[in-house]
Amino acid sequence: QVTLKESGPVLVKPTETLTLTCTVSGFSLSNGRMGVSWIRQPPGKALEWLAHIFSNDEKSYSTSLKSRLTISKDTSKSQVVLTMTNMDPVDTATYYCARAIAVSGDNWFDPWGQGTLVTVSS
Amino acid sequence: SYVLTQPPSVSVAPGKTARITCGGNNIGSKSVHWYQQKPGQAPVMVMYYDSDYDSDRPSGIPERFSGSNSGNTATLTISRVEAGDEADYYCQVWDSSSDHPVFGTGTKVTVL
Numbered sequence: 292q293v294t295l296k297e298s299g300p301v302l303v304k305p306t307e308t309l310t311l312t313c314t315v316s317g318f319s320l321s322n323g324r325m326g327v328s329w330i331r332q333p334p335g336k337a338l339e340w341l342a343h344i345f346s347n348d349e350k351s352y353s354t355s356l357k358s359r360l361t362i363s364k365d366t367s368k369s370q371v372v373l374t375m376t377n378m379d380p381v382d383t384a385t386y387y388c389a390r391a392i393a394v395s396g397d398n399w400f401d402p403w404g405q406g407t408l409v410t411v412s413s
Numbered sequence: 414s415y416v417l418t419q420p421p422s423v424s425v426a427p428g429k430t431a432r433i434t435c436g437g438n439n440i441g442s443k444s445v446h447w448y449q450q451k452p453g454q455a456p457v458m459v460m461y462y463d464s465d466y467d468s469d470r471p472s473g474i475p476e477r478f479s480g481s482n483s484g485n486t487a488t489l490t491i492s493r494v495e496a497g498d499e500a501d502y503y504c505q506v507w508d509s510s511s512d513h514p515v516f517g518t519g520t521k522v523t524v525l
Contacts, residue, residue, distance in 0.1 A: 328514065330516075337503070337516065337517075337518050337519040338448075338456065338503055338516045338519070339516070340513060340514050340515070340516060343512075343513055343514070351511070351512045351513045352513075353513070354414065354511070387455055387456070389456075391514075396507070396509055397444045397462075397507045397509075398507045398514060399444075399446040399458065399461045399505065399507075400446075400448070400456075400458065400505070400514070401458040401461070401471060402455075402457070402458075403455040403456050403457070404455065405455050406455050
C-alpha cells in the first residue's frame with residue numbers, strides 16, 4: 292500500500308522559513324517512474340502546485356514562487372522536504388504531497404497525503 | 414503559461430448525468446487527469462490517461478466516471494449521479510514545456 296504523510300509546524304510567524312517533510316511508504320523515491328510534488332490549497336480556494344522532484348533528483352518549481360522554494364529528497368529515509376522562505380499570511384494553506392507517476396513524459400498524482408494545515412500568523 | 418479553465422459549479426439531480434468541462438488551448442493533444450476532493454479530504458484521482466491516450470479509472474472508482482478529450486475541451490462525465498459524488502473536481506495536465514503540472518480552477522458539483 293502506497294502512503295504519503297506530511298509533517299511540519301502548524302503555525303509559523305511572518306518572515307519565518309517553513310520546512311515540511313513528506314514521508315512515503317510503499318514505493319521507492321529512486322523508482323524511475325516515480326516523483327513527488329508539493330501542492331497547496333488556501334482555505335476555500337483551488338489547488339496550487341509548488342514544486343516537484345523527479346526520480347533522477349531533478350527539480351521543478353512554480354514560476355511565481357521559485358525564489359522562495361527548495362525541494363530535496365533523502366531516498367534512504369523515504370522523505371521529501373520542502374522549504375519555503377519568508378512566509379506571509381497569504382501562504383496560509385493546507386499543504387499536500389503527492390506521488391507522481393511518470394509515463395511517456397506525462398505525470399499524474401496518485402495517491403495524495405492527507406495534507407497539513409499551516410497557518411501564518413504573528 | 415498553460416491555463417485550464419473549469420466552470421465554478423455544476424448542479425445535477427440524483428440519477429442524472431453531470432458533465433464537468435476543462436478548457437485549455439489544444440487540450441485534446443494532452444493527457445488530462447481528474448481528481449475528486451470531498452470537503453475536508455485530500456484529492457483522490459478518479460480518471461487518468463495512459464500513454465495510449467486511453468482513459469482509465471484507478472481501482473475502486475466506479476464505471477459511472479468516464480472521460481473524453483478533444484479540441485480545446487476535456488470532459489469528465491459522471492453518470493447516474495449519487496449524493497456521494499458531491500465534491501470539488503479538478504483537471505490536471507503536465508506542461509512538458511515547463512516540466513510541471515497545471516491544475517484547473519476547480520468545479521463544485523452539487524447534487525440537488
